[in-house]
Amino acid sequence: MQDSNHLSDVQPTNSVCLIENGLIEIPMLQLLDENGHETNKEQSPEIDAATAKRIAATMQYIRLLDERMVGAQRQGRISFYLACTGEEASTVASAAALSSDDMIMSQYREQGALAYRGYTTEQFMNQMFSNELDPNKGRQMPIHYGDLALNFMTISSPLGTQIPQAAGYAYGQKMAAKPALTICYFGEGAASEGDFHAGVNMAAVLNCPVIFFCRNNGYAISTPVEEQFKGDGIASRSIGYGVKTIRVDGNDVLAVFAATKKAREVALANNCPVLIEAMTYRLAAHSTSDDPSGYRSKSEEEKWHSKDPVERFNRWLDSKGWFDKKATDAYLEKSRSEILAAVKKAEKVPVANIDAIIEDVYDTPPWHLKEQLVELKVHVAKYPEHYPKTSGRVK
Amino acid sequence: MAQMNLLQAINNALVTAMTDDEKVMVFGEDVGHFGGVFRATSNLQQKFGKGRCFNTPLTEQGIIGFANGLASQGSVPVAEIQFSDYIFPAFDQIVNETAKWRYRSGGQFTCGTLTIRTPYGGGIAGGLYHSQSPEAFFAHIPGMKVVIPRNPRQAKGLLLASIRDDNPVLFMEPKRLYRASVGDVPETDYELPLGKADMVKEGTDITLLAWGAQVEIIEKAAAMAQEIGVSCEVIDLQSILPWDVETICGSVCKTGRLLINHEAPLTGGFASEIAATVQERCFLYLESPIARVCGLDTPFPLAHEKEYMPDHLKTFEAIKRTVDY
Numbered sequence: 001m002q003d004s005n006h007l008s009d010v011q012p013t014n015s016v017c018l019i020e021n022g023l024i025e026i027p028m029l030q031l032l033d034e035n036g037h038e039t040n041k042e043q044s045p046e047i048d049a050a051t052a053k054r055i056a057a058t059m060q061y062i063r064l065l066d067e068r069m070v071g072a073q074r075q076g077r078i079s080f081y082l083a084c085t086g087e088e089a090s091t092v093a094s095a096a097a098l099s100s101d102d103m104i105m106s107q108y109r110e111q112g113a114l115a116y117r118g119y120t121t122e123q124f125m126n127q128m129f130s131n132e133l134d135p136n137k138g139r140q141m142p143i144h145y146g147d148l149a150l151n152f153m154t155i156s157s158p159l160g161t162q163i164p165q166a167a168g169y170a171y172g173q174k175m176a177a178k179p180a181l182t183i184c185y186f187g188e189g190a191a192s193e194g195d196f197h198a199g200v201n202m203a204a205v206l207n208c209p210v211i212f213f214c215r216n217n218g219y220a221i222s223t224p225v226e227e228q229f230k231g232d233g234i235a236s237r238s239i240g241y242g243v244k245t246i247r248v249d250g251n252d253v254l255a256v257f258a259a260t261k262k263a264r265e266v267a268l269a270n271n272c273p274v275l276i277e278a279m280t281y282r283l284a285a286h287s288t289s290d291d292p293s294g295y296r297s298k299s300e301e302e303k304w305h306s307k308d309p310v311e312r313f314n315r316w317l318d319s320k321g322w323f324d325k326k327a328t329d330a331y332l333e334k335s336r337s338e339i340l341a342a343v344k345k346a347e348k349v350p351v352a353n354i355d356a357i358i359e360d361v362y363d364t365p366p367w368h369l370k371e372q373l374v375e376l377k378v379h380v381a382k383y384p385e386h387y388p389k390t391s392g393r394v395k
Numbered sequence: 396m397a398q399m400n401l402l403q404a405i406n407n408a409l410v411t412a413m414t415d416d417e418k419v420m421v422f423g424e425d426v427g428h429f430g431g432v433f434r435a436t437s438n439l440q441q442k443f444g445k446g447r448c449f450n451t452p453l454t455e456q457g458i459i460g461f462a463n464g465l466a467s468q469g470s471v472p473v474a475e476i477q478f479s480d481y482i483f484p485a486f487d488q489i490v491n492e493t494a495k496w497r498y499r500s501g502g503q504f505t506c507g508t509l510t511i512r513t514p515y516g517g518g519i520a521g522g523l524y525h526s527q528s529p530e531a532f533f534a535h536i537p538g539m540k541v542v543i544p545r546n547p548r549q550a551k552g553l554l555l556a557s558i559r560d561d562n563p564v565l566f567m568e569p570k571r572l573y574r575a576s577v578g579d580v581p582e583t584d585y586e587l588p589l590g591k592a593d594m595v596k597e598g599t600d601i602t603l604l605a606w607g608a609q610v611e612i613i614e615k616a617a618a619m620a621q622e623i624g625v626s627c628e629v630i631d632l633q634s635i636l637p638w639d640v641e642t643i644c645g646s647v648c649k650t651g652r653l654l655i656n657h658e659a660p661l662t663g664g665f666a667s668e669i670a671a672t673v674q675e676r677c678f679l680y681l682e683s684p685i686a687r688v689c690g691l692d693t694p695f696p697l698a699h700e701k702e703y704m705p706d707h708l709k710t711f712e713a714i715k716r717t718v719d720y
Contacts, residue, residue, distance in 0.1 A: 103468075105464070134501070135500070135501045135503055136499060136500055136501040136503070137501040139498060139499055139501065140499050144499070146499075146500045146501075146503055146504065147503070148500075148503040148504065153467065153504060154496075154499055154500035154503060154504055156491065156492060156495070156499060158487060158491045158492070161460060161487065161488060161491065161492050162464075163460070164456070164457045164459075164460025164461045164463075164464065164488075165460050165461070165463050165464030165467070165492070166464055167457075167460075167461050167464060168460065168461035168462060168463060168464025168465035168466075168467075168468070168472070169464035169465065169467060169468045170464075171461070171464075171465055171470075172464070172465045172468030172469065172470040173468060175420070175446055175447075175470065176468075176469075176470075182464075194454075194456055194484070195456055195457070195460055195487075195488075197454075198452070198454040198456050198457025198460060199457060199460060199461070201452050201454070201457070202451060202452055202454070202457045202461050205451075205452055206449070206451070206461075359502070360497045360498045360500075360501060360502040361497070361498055361537050361538050362497075362538065362540075362562045363497075363505075363507060363561040363562055366590065366637035367637065367640065367641075368637060368640075
């Protein structure tokens with residue numbers, strides 16, 4: 001038994017003592033103010049021009065991609081989309097602070113991290129159009145990306161399940177003696193799931209090198225944080241689990257970058273988890289199936305528009321002499337046409353052949369799946385006009 | 396060959412797997428230094444170190460979530476759920492994560508190396524929450540394999556095959572037989588095939604089918620039937636998912652009759668699935684309706700455990716009804 005946790009080591013008191021929330025102050029790291037000025041140059045992370053420009057370009061690209069794909073959904077070209085507007089700094093700057101060997105296990109609003117890793121417009125489109133070029137074989141709804149080559153674990157819809165999984169993945173990395181860790185993204189709403197508590201506690205007890213990155217963006221669909229929890233955010237919970245914790249301004253690229261760098265260093269050096277709570281705001285709707293005007297005010301949104309992470313970082317870039325308006329405009333113009341062309345191309349690519357329906361359930365299809373496929377093909381061949389996506393290619 | 400009980404055979408399989416592959420890791424509640432509440436993991440931590448055999452906090456959803464991540468990383472986790480009655484907090488991780496990992500990623504990532512070990516079944520005065528047989532829930536999950544041994548030799552061979560199979564396997568251990576079932580077990584490294592039934596005894600008049608601890612029950616009923624001149628073919632299904640339709644239907648087409656016995660409640664039990672498939676494939680060979688001798692559609696009762704169980708006498712009566720139909 002560990003002495004530190006044993007009852008005999010607990011300090012007795014002879015007065016009734018109510019420990020209240022708020023007795024521990026958890027400050028928020030902020031290195032750029034809303035105007036993009038550094039608040040403490042000594043604390044600012046070392047960040048070279050190439051990395052800073054790549055972060056800026058990725059944030060701009062993602063904002064554009066989100067805008068275009070929400071539009072594509074409105075036009076009926078894809079069934080669903082989920083934008084990350086307002087949260088770009090949290091995902092892009094944290095990804096920038098990692099090694100490409102680190103595994104990313106995300107929730108679903110982390111397209112910024114994926115784009116930073118190098119996922120191409122074409123790859124985004126193949127996934128969203130569920131076509132046969134999608135490595136997930138078109139099986140999942142749009143935005144459920146996954147890419148082995150980029151160490152980006154395929155997304156699943158259930159919330160919070162990735163939290164204990166990330167602890168396990170990181171444990172395996174530690175046992176394999178690899179100088180790599182796992183970062184696990186989730187929202188403050190998902191942190192109400194049992195898997196959050198199970199996963200963070202297990203990572204602490206089993207000494208797993210994992211960064212838990214919570215995007216506290218104020219809302220779980222329509223439910224505001226006041227109706228999600230009573231405590232001091234998510235940071236107060238990880239402290240309770242004995243996990244080193246940093247709270248950071250999620251709209252501040254420099255702060256997110258510095259916090260994640262520090263978390264990575266500490267997690268790898270000590271084989272321990274670190275939790276980062278990024279305070280941000282979901283300027284976007286939850287998804288294309290949601291309309292925030294029913295549950296929050298315009299004035300609240302306006303307040304957060306003024307904290308916009310992209311603008312803020314551009315101002316800082318400008319102060320360093322690294323912001324080139326002309327080049328940025330040209331890049332955005334090029335990206336816009338690239339996205340448009342990729343949409344047109346991806347929507348013309350057929351879905352996977354019908355044989356794919358039974359692949360990857362097991363390593364090889366067992367008898368019952370083979371039988372079901374044979375029956376299905378006979379049926380599709382009998383009513384080809386009813387199954388136009390696959391009937392032309394049934395062999 | 397060595398004499399082992401079922402627990403020792405499982406322990407021996409784990410030692411064999413961990414010696415053979417350093418990526419094999421064993422964990423769960425109390426499995427570390429203590430060796431598990433049933434002692435299935437005795438001495439593993441001492442032999443292989445704390446990194447490869449360890450206790451986890453008391454959270455089934457955490458254990459399986461952790462195991463999923465570890466498997467997807469390329470390690471070979473063997474996770475223990477202390478009683479299958481307590482597997483339900485992990486149901487989401489198994490149904491939505493373990494089983495779908497490969498499919499949803501188009502084969503880019505997989506949890507194929509995962510094996511979940513869990514004791515199941517009644518007969519130990521365990522009442523509602525230490526007696527259940529939840530195999531049918533897991534047989535309804537595409538992507539999972541479900542395996543149940545009936546004796547020490549099978550337990551070792553099937554567990555080694557499960558650990559090395561490139562698909563997630565739920566390995567359910569009949570805890571009533573942990574110490575009661577003793578037999579010769581090869582000390583060598585061997586595997587028994589998954590997805591295959593085991594022909595225990597050939598016969599001509601009726602096929603009796605069960606798995607796990609119920610196999611000895613149908614064997615006992617078969618011996619009673621023999622006394623009155625009824626020849627029973629006895630089969631142990633061994634793998635619930637995928638199951639060996641060829642052996643079962645081959646046998647039923649020969650005997651013309653089928654009786655399925657399981658401890659789990661009747662309604663929605665795996666016998667229903669077998670019966671539906673068999674009537675489809677053997678319709679013209681069947682001499683009588685397929686009989687099911689199962690647990691009652693009640694929670695598992697403590698005081699009435701004996702009455703609840705689908706025992707040899709209930710099975711014997713059902714054999715007579717089926718043969719005399």
